Amino acid sequence: MKKFFKFGCLGIIALIVLGIIIAVATSGGDDSSNEPAKVGGDSAQKEKAQTTFKMGDTIQLGDHKVTVTKIDKSAGDEFETPKSGNEFVIVHVRIENGGKDQISYNSFDFQLKNSQGNIVDPGIITIDQDTSLDSGELAAGGKVEGTISFEAPKNDPDLDLIFTPSFWSDKKITINLN
Structure with missing residues (x-):
């Protein structure tokens, strides 16, 4: 009876933990429920x-x-x-918190896609060490600016910066850099 009680309690605890993990994974914040939109764009563009x-x-x-x-x-x-x-591509970005709650930012929220379709993460490059974007939190209305460095083929005619603000979401922004 003690064995059954011990394993029964562990099973219940495991189910509760699993339920919490599933709830967190499937509940998106504001980032996962909105579509990207140009700020100040016309209404036709937002549609x-x-x-x-x-x-x-x-x-x-x-x-x-x-x-x-x-x-x-x-x-x-x-x-x-x-x-x-190759050459180093140093991208200057500004991130602002347009909401009421605190948000996180990180240089690893960004990737670079080249004309060959190769998508890379930021490099550990010291060329921009004085201006590089770190990671942190932004309060409502806060903003931060910094640089993110990548290595890409020299004079690549089609570079895109990809921003994905949440690990739990597939929503992303692509910004053409040419």
């Missing part, structure tokens, strides 16, 4: 589910407002150089 934007656009996805302000390209310096045929 279409636009997912690709351009540099300079401020795009809102959930409570996150993201703007790519500019990009720089670099061949590196005496301490760090890209692979042969």
Whole structure:
């Protein structure tokens, strides 16, 4: 009887924990329920589910407002150089909290897609160490700016920055960098 009670209690606890995990995984915050939209765009543009934007656009996805302000390209310096045929692409971004609740941000919420269809995470590149975007939290109305560095083929004609603010959501923003 003691064995049954012990295993029965463990089974109930396991079911409760599993239920909590499923509830958290399937409940999206504001980020998963909204479609990306250009801030200040006209109403016709908002009616279409636009997912690709351009540099300079401020795009809102959930409570996150993201703007790519500019990009720089670099061949590196005496301490760090890209692979042969590549260059460093340094993307300047601004993230704003357009909601009432605190939001998280992280440079690893961003990826770079090149014209070959290769999607890469930010590199551990020190060329922008003074301006690089770290990770943290933004209070309602808060904003942060920083750079995110990638390595890409030199003079690639079709680079896209992909922003996915939530691990639990498949919603994302694509910003063409050319």
